[in-house]
Amino acid sequence: MAGWLTFQSKYDINLKHTFQIYTTFADIMARNVEFDEDRAIQKAMEVFWRKGYGGASMRDLTDAMQINASSLYNTIGDKHQLFIKCITNYVHTRMEETLAHSSKIKSPIKAVIGLINDCVNTILYSDNHCLAIKTTFELASTDPDIKVLLKQDSDFTHGFLLKLIQQAIELKEITSDTDAETLTSFILSAFTGWHESYIIHHDPVRIKKMAKYLITQISQ
Amino acid sequence: MAGWLTFQSKYDINLKHTFQIYTTFADIMARNVEFDEDRAIQKAMEVFWRKGYGGASMRDLTDAMQINASSLYNTIGDKHQLFIKCITNYVHTRMEETLAHSSKIKSPIKAVIGLINDCVNTILYSDNHCLAIKTTFELASTDPDIKVLLKQDSDFTHGFLLKLIQQAIELKEITSDTDAETLTSFILSAFTGWHESYIIHHDPVRIKKMAKYLITQISQ
């Protein structure tokens, strides 16, 4: 219990910190970061996925990431910054997957049906429930930063599906009285409900039947 | 810092606790609980509504309930028991409201449409988002007790709507190829999606349009 919080040492600490900030990207690097940040973020995401933001402690996170707290704070930042990185990563991955799917489209309506079936498969066969939805209900109302990210993700998916539906309408694969915008919102919000249903009832048949009903409704 | 943790006092404490348990509903009552438990539960529910289970601290709760922590622990129990009471209360209130609505039914299909419009109004004009949905995504996957309660609620609402839809099909107000069960699940899960949509986009028109689309789809 020595007096390590003297003026002298406090001054040294501040100096070091200041210096650190300005030399992070400097030419002279004494040592490189040991851990793979992408991999660590992935592990952290899985913890947030399972426990939620509030439910995940820093010890849960650093255990899963297999790094020390000091390394985490030196590279990524605090818990909130870590979560932002996780959500961003998750959202971007989803966007890339969505775009990847669009490359092998045969017809717009088939692409829409494929998207619906993908959603069903995710619900039934992925043990972690959608991080975006979970976060929406946990944090979006109170955390503006998170909300912006989730809205970007939502808008992207919306825009993607909207194009498909507009094309389908033009090609008369869909003959809907309802505007494409509403149809798009309707389909996407159905997905969220299916997630909830599966958490409560664990009934794959129920999800599949709802998907089938939605598909017949929109293709008429 | 006196030695109040002597064997004597520890024994007294244990005795008191044991005694308390067996005399909670005894004939001799020296003093009644001062606070209105229903009112306190209501206040606690509002805190959980806003902050979630993990996000609400005991101080948040006791402040809102305007009771001391010791009173809370003596009467209701710990945080989890309090939450169980809140959810139970919320779920029962919803059931009563649902049944109250059913008394003024003109026709099954009108009752279904009424239910859909009620949901829209709740989303748009109640500042607290559905506690059941929020809790589903926060806790249902990890907390068995909570999950049972939420499933009961879900099943009740499902059963209620199912009857209406079956009646509507019999009266040929609905001419659906799809079974009543699926139609019921589909409608209820749509509600969840609308909640999420409104949290992210705050767009009343979007919600209203989706509701209108759903109504035209089921009434054909």
Next chain:
DNA sequence: ATTAATCTGAAATGTTTGTTTTAAAATTAG
């Protein structure tokens, strides 16, 4: 009025939280 029991409020409990510090190990440049 006395007694016996219970409730209440403030303070204290030990634990866990997110975060920081310290010292040593590690790495690169000269």
Next chain:
DNA sequence: CTAATTTTAAAACAAACATTTCAGATTAAT
């Protein structure tokens, strides 16, 4: 090798957490 600098691990940190204790206020029944 030496010097400079960074990363790392373990421990320490204060604050916040849920929960308990206890003395005194309060009440119901005798």
